[in-house]
Amino acid sequence: MCGIVGAIAQRPVAAILLEGLRRLEYRGYDSAGIAVLDQVGKLNRLRTLGKVARLRDEVAAAPLSGTLGIAHTRWATHGEPAVRNAHPHICRDRCVLVHNGIIENHEELRREQKAAGHHFTSETDTEVVVHAVYDELTAGYPLIEAVRRATARMTGAFALGVIDTQDPEHLVAARQGSPLVIGVGFGEHFIASDVFALLPVTHRFIFLEEGDIAELTRDTVRIWSRDGELVKRPVKESAVAADSAERGEYRHFMLKEIFEQPRAIADTLEGRLAGNRVLPEGFGNTAPDLFAQVKAVTIVACGTSYHAGLVARFWLESLAGLPCTVEVASEYRYRRHVVPESALFVTISQSGETADTLAALRIAKESGYATTLAICNVPESSLVRESDLVLLTHAGPEIGVASTKAFTTQLIALLLLTTALGRYHGLSEAAEARMVALMRSVPSKMEQVLALDDRIATLAEQFVDKQHTLFLGRGEQYPIAMEGALKLKEISYIHAEAYPAGELKHGPLALIDENMPVVAVAPNNALLEKLKSNLEEVRARGGQLFVFADFAVPLTEESGVTVIRLPETDDLIDPLIFTIPMQLLAYHVAVLKGTDVDQPRNLAKSVTVE
Ligand code: HGA
DSSP, rough: EEEEEEESSSSHHHHHHHHHHHGGGGGGGGGEEEEEEEETEEEEEEEEEEOHHHHHHHHSSSOOOEEEEEEEEEOOOOSOOOOOGGSSSETTTTEEEEEEEETTTHHHHHHHHTTTTOOOOOOSTTTTHHHHHHHHHTTTTHHHHHHHHTTOOOOOOEEEEETTTTTTTOOOEEESSSSEEEEEEESSEEEEESGGGGGOSEEEEEEEOOEEEEEEEESSSEEEESSOOOEEOOOEEEOGGGGGOHHHTTTHHHHHHHHHHHHHHHHTTTTTTTEEEEOOGGGGHHHHHHHHOOOOEEEEOOOHHHHHHHHHHHHHHSSOOOOOEEEEEEHHTOOOOOOOHHHEEEEEEESSHHHHHHHHHHHHTTTOSSSSEEEETTTTSSSHHHHSSEEEEEOOOOOSOOHHHHHHHHHHHHHHHHHHHHHTOOOOOHHHHHHHHHHHHHHHHHHHHHHHHHHHHHTTTTTTTTTTEEEEEEETTHHHHHHHHHHHHHHOOOOOEEEEEGGGGGTTTGGGGGGGGEEEOOOSTTTTTHHHHHHHHTTTTEEEEEEEEEEEEEOOOOOTTTEEEEOOOOOOGGGHHHHHHHHHHHHHHHHHTOOSSSSSSTTTOOOOOO
């Protein structure tokens, strides 16, 4: 959420900053801004409402020259999306900064600063930071010290890029609770919210740690830790290709990412299997010993990742025999909990920077969990760095705000976890071999489902004019129904809810009429007969049913009942296979409705604020 980019170079930086913003746009896109210090020390700032392309057009019309600058793409937390609230924020033409995060004590600081004579031009929490840094600069402190002193008074989360217009030789960056990387070039240095922003200019990165403050010149980077010590952080080479976040021939990133799932699953399995077995070492060298001691599992995550956790609960309890609880991180972090004995604490997050999930992990570490494990798509993320064990999903960059391939790779990672843990809890070798074979079959089954794209595109026409949709599933398909409903509401703005089908008659059945399409996820499993009865309850009340069922399911199409046939699979991998038509349905409905599929309104990816 909110994208930051900054540069100090010997060449003009405006184009680099704008390209960085374009690559960060998935993080926020309600407004954007750029500030560049020109050769004569004059600061030029441009801010626009809406997407980065608009800012780019304005810069094209009024070019910005200069070799030191910062830029920002915003996802508003405090103050409506408006030009006056867009970053960079400036104090008295001297101090300029961009911010990602939330300053929790901004009201108190604002009161003080107003009393001291500062004039506020925005409703953002951010503005108190720029005034505070200004006060320290005018008290005579150099920029790095001014930022340190000012941020010492801030509570909450921030990643900052700061410039003093009277000091064109320095760019200062600070990180506390929001991600920030430094890009290392030759005679130039950069900052950004993630590595993708900077891939066109460098592949060498320093990942700032919590509490770090960095001072960048064209030739040097100096970093101080939260204790004020000058520290050395390693420079890491990124293997990610600069074009890995490009859309290619696809109309939307989301569609590209849906179609990438077979490859993403194969990549996530690679190196994690040996013959018929899962390699527990894939979770870390100490994993075999730690897994042997695990007696319970707690999973904490947000949004789509939470749905992955809910599926995993079925697997962990039924296959590994381990009690498992799953909770959304924003709830978990604010309640008292009982820590089960010898429990494994699992976090799931695409970005590894999800603020609530990260906070939950920190609480868990202090409250006595035996081991922590992160399932994550970004190797250098905070979640990965702070967990004992890690299983990286190899989904590649996911740019569409609605998560697709990150979800299914999380599911396969959780199946690997179930199998690895199961080994120490009574899962037989034969059962493990069967699970491994099924995992290996997922990519080809997914290819078969993707071939239904045209059929689902046609089906989508029946949803376009609807206000609501109900999704039904039972067992491990209930979280898949939840995920289907989430996808539909995120990108098509149709109100959608999921229910475990058995709950229908306890309330939601009252909603059923000819205007309420009902989507059911119906693999051929032990709960099928129960689900069929639930579907009859809908039909009897004139509801319009759309059933995604595998070939073996004895269901016939008739008036009011549309059946979409999927390849026959096995219970174990059904959640991965049945997710795909849910994604395609949401995608095609959104395209027909003409919404902004990759950047739906009000949302942003990588939720780094609470
Ligand atoms: N609080 C600041 C920055 C928002 C942000 O980081 N969003 O993810 C603002 O509202 O401008």
